Amino acid sequence: MPVRQPTENLLRPPGGSGDARRVRIRPIESTGDDFAAWYDVYLSARLADHPDGPQWLEHELSVIYEGNANHGVKLWLADDRDKAVGAAVLGLPLRDNLTLAEPEVYVRPEESRRGIGGTLLATLDDAARELGRTSQLIYLEGPTGADRTSGTAFAEKHAFTRRITEIARVQRPPFDLDGIARAEEAARPLAEGYTIVGWRNHAPDEYVEEYARLEGRLSTDAPLGDLDYEAEAWDVTRIRTGEERRGRMGRDTWTTAAMAPDGTMAGVTVIMLARDSDATGFQDTTVVDPRHRGHRLGLLLKATNLRRVLADRPGVQTVWTWNADSNAHMIAINEALGYRVAGWSAGYQRSL
Numbered sequence: 001m002p003v004r005q006p007t008e009n010l011l012r013p014p015g016g017s018g019d020a021r022r023v024r025i026r027p028i029e030s031t032g033d034d035f036a037a038w039y040d041v042y043l044s045a046r047l048a049d050h051p052d053g054p055q056w057l058e059h060e061l062s063v064i065y066e067g068n069a070n071h072g073v074k075l076w077l078a079d080d081r082d083k084a085v086g087a088a089v090l091g092l093p094l095r096d097n098l099t100l101a102e103p104e105v106y107v108r109p110e111e112s113r114r115g116i117g118g119t120l121l122a123t124l125d126d127a128a129r130e131l132g133r134t135s136q137l138i139y140l141e142g143p144t145g146a147d148r149t150s151g152t153a154f155a156e157k158h159a160f161t162r163r164i165t166e167i168a169r170v171q172r173p174p175f176d177l178d179g180i181a182r183a184e185e186a187a188r189p190l191a192e193g194y195t196i197v198g199w200r201n202h203a204p205d206e207y208v209e210e211y212a213r214l215e216g217r218l219s220t221d222a223p224l225g226d227l228d229y230e231a232e233a234w235d236v237t238r239i240r241t242g243e244e245r246r247g248r249m250g251r252d253t254w255t256t257a258a259m260a261p262d263g264t265m266a267g268v269t270v271i272m273l274a275r276d277s278d279a280t281g282f283q284d285t286t287v288v289d290p291r292h293r294g295h296r297l298g299l300l301l302k303a304t305n306l307r308r309v310l311a312d313r314p315g316v317q318t319v320w321t322w323n324a325d326s327n328a329h330m331i332a333i334n335e336a337l338g339y340r341v342a343g344w345s346a347g348y349q350r351s352l
């Protein structure tokens, strides 16, 4: 892939002071010394819009942004003299969605409205075009009570349109352990005949192929709103790549799955939590194969998995989950398990 040369851009002065300053935009690597500055800008921008929102840790993002055979990543940093003021990342699906690019732009709050964000986005646009990408997708997040953020204003200014809204829900201590156990018990009779299995981190060989099949389903089974997004290509190698990467990120995963009598996987759910921090747990994939719906497997799997996580890591401070606002069934499950609305995330798309 081509590597862009640093560009220099003369930007608008802050506050109209007439003191136009030079901002230099240059590509960086997530494994290099500059990544700490990149992360600092990223976090300051995110906290300004969503102070209590979920965050990746620096050492986790550094691994995610190494990229891999499934997903390429390019990073840029914007400096004003010696101060990092802007950060950008371009995600590039490499196995599916080959015409899609996923730009993200972050600017320190005190440096906003100077045109830094727009200049970074133009840099990402050029890189995406060079790589033959014709569509761009961004996910923006915000807290409940603030429907508009700097991110939505910026995206709309740049002709992105909202295609899907997801509602973020969160669990915080004190956890309703009895309620979770009751949900599990209530769901169990309807799931008779299914075997519930669970593992931490490495999927046992006997389940991994079926697990990959269900991961592939999730990409198009979950409501997609008006997003233009094609089915993701999943196989065992992709599962193993993800496991290896999460290991290096220092994140543990808890997976609970239901096996049907014929040996196929009927449903699966995953929660991730950093090994060295209780701050942010993520509810990842939950999918029930359409052939096995109506047996309360979604509730049973999520309740069982959450119980396992809380038993292993009782100090966890948040577990986050996201659902399309149209996904009434999964929302009912999450509410039953004690997840409460805490924000939103929205997918914005445009043609390039």
Ligand SMILES: CC(C)(COP(=O)(O)OP(=O)(O)OC[C@H]1O[C@@H](n2cnc3c(N)ncnc32)[C@H](O)[C@@H]1OP(=O)(O)O)[C@@H](O)C(=O)NCCC(=O)NCCS
Pocket (backbone or CB within 6 Å): 045, 046, 049, 103, 104, 105, 106, 107, 108, 111, 112, 113, 114, 115, 116, 117, 118, 119, 138, 140, 141, 149, 150, 151, 152, 153, 154, 155, 157
């Ligand atoms: C969104 C963000 C990148 C904008 O950076 P920026 O350097 O201020 O962007 P620009 O100066 O190029 O702004 C371009 C236009 O976006 C809109 N905009 C940006 N921030 C805005 C805000 N807080 N309120 C209203 N409009 C805003 C305006 O139309 C602005 O043009 P104007 O200043 O001439 O009115 C920055 O605020 C940020 O990091 N937000 C948090 C992260 C995020 O949501 N990123 C989203 C993009 S993927």
